[in-house]
Amino acid sequence: MDNASxxxxxxxxxxxxxTSGTVDIDMGVTVSNINTTLGTGINTYTAGLxxxxxxxxxxxxxxxxxxxxxxxxxxxxxxxxxxxxxxxxLSKAGISASTVDGSxxxxxxxxxxxxxxxxxxxQTVILKTITAIVDFDDTTDDANVLVLNSxxxxxxxxxxxxxxxxTHQVRMGAxxxxxxxxxxxxxxxxxxxxxAVANTSGTTITNGDTLTTAELGVQTLVTFVGISxxxxxxxxxxxxDYNA
Numbered sequence: 446m447d448n449a450s451x452x453x454x455x456x457x458x459x460x461x462x463x464t465s466g467t468v469d470i471d472m473g474v475t476v477s478n479i480n481t482t483l484g485t486g487i488n489t490y491t492a493g494l495x496x497x498x499x500x501x502x503x504x505x506x507x508x509x510x511x512x513x514x515x516x517x518x519x520x521x522x523x524x525x526x527x528x529x530x531x532x533x534x535l536s537k538a539g540i541s542a543s544t545v546d547g548s549x550x551x552x553x554x555x556x557x558x559x560x561x562x563x564x565x566x567x568q569t570v571i572l573k574t575i576t577a578i579v580d581f582d583d584t585t586d587d588a589n590v591l592v593l594n595s596x597x598x599x600x601x602x603x604x605x606x607x608x609x610x611x612t613h614q615v616r617m618g619a620x621x622x623x624x625x626x627x628x629x630x631x632x633x634x635x636x637x638x639x640x641a642v643a644n645t646s647g648t649t650i651t652n653g654d655t656l657t658t659a660e661l662g663v664q665t666l667v668t669f670v671g672i673s674x675x676x677x678x679x680x681x682x683x684x685x686d687y688n689a
Contacts, residue, residue: 458595461488462502472497473513483508492521496607501525511688512536512666519543524670528677533639533667534571535682540628545643545662551626553641556591557584560619561689563682570683572630574676578611581618582653590639590683591615591632594676598664600640603631607642621650632675639667639683 457477461468464484464566472479475493483490485505492513501508501523508531513519519539541553541563553563556573558581562597573579573588576595595612597603606613607629621627626643644650645662672678 451475458482462500473515492517492519496520496522497522499689501527501531507531509534512539514538514688520668521664522668522670523529525681526669526672527677528672532682532684534688535639536548536688537568538689540641540666543626543641543664543666545626545641545664546624546645549624551641551643552622552626553589554619554621554625554627555587555589556581556627557586557588558582558618559585559587560617560621561587567686569686570680572680575613578614578616580616582616584618590630592598592678593629595631596634597631597670598633600638600665601641603629603642603663604658607656607661608658614655616655616659617650617652620652623647623649630675630678632673635671635673637669637672637675637678638665639669640665 458480460482462484464481465486467487469489471491472493473491476495478496479493480498482500485502487507491511494513494515501524511534514536529629546549554560571588572590572592572593573584574594594632597606605611607615621644623644629642630639641664643662644660648659650653650660
């Protein structure tokens with residue numbers, strides 16, 4: 446089922462819990478929030494343009510959930526995600542279309558000393574796990590997702606943790622222009638979250654600077670309901686390579 450052939454732009458729910466074969470659901474241009482339940486088969490689900498709340502079959506099924514390539518306000522919440530079996534395929538274009546400040550699309554940057562932009566070429570998801578403060582100048586492996594190995598209550602607490610004197614204080618390894626952003630994955634001890642952290646200050650944060658909470662905005666991209674430790678989510682669970 447796909448939105449193009451069925452002209453679906455608004456839809457409240459999909460119940461495919463009774464399916465056991467191969468199921469392909471594409472909600473790529475659907476603008477409404479969708480609650481979706483998938484079955485025990487081989488499922489591929491392309492997220493819509495709003496919030497997709499997806500429940501997978503518990504400990505069953507093989508599921509691929511694709512981020513929407515148009516992004517903007519797309520958010521995915523997935524329950525019963527099984528690491529090592531299920532996959533969230535990340536989209537560079539979709540994430541880069543996010544408007545953390547509410548109006549301007551972000552430019553996605555690596556979390557290393559170069560701060561390169563995730564461009565049009567094929568790029569692998571590379572995780573950088575930290576337990577305390579970090580200087581991006583000390584990271585030279587083109588990492589593009591910062592993973593926090595500790596509990597953080599919510600996005601507001603994340604801003605505090607990443608800012609100067611925070612438990613996971615970040616020192617920039619390259620300038621971070623206004624509406625430039627980087628990806629962070631963290632957990633609150635119950636659920637895990639993939640978020641975009643953007644400079645929304647209106648000015649450039651210079652190379653070597655730490656951050657302030659006032660400079661930062663956070664947008665949640667994916668919520669892994671029930672994954673209590675973000676460090677258990679692997680590169681393979683995130684698709685290996687970014688989709689275009």
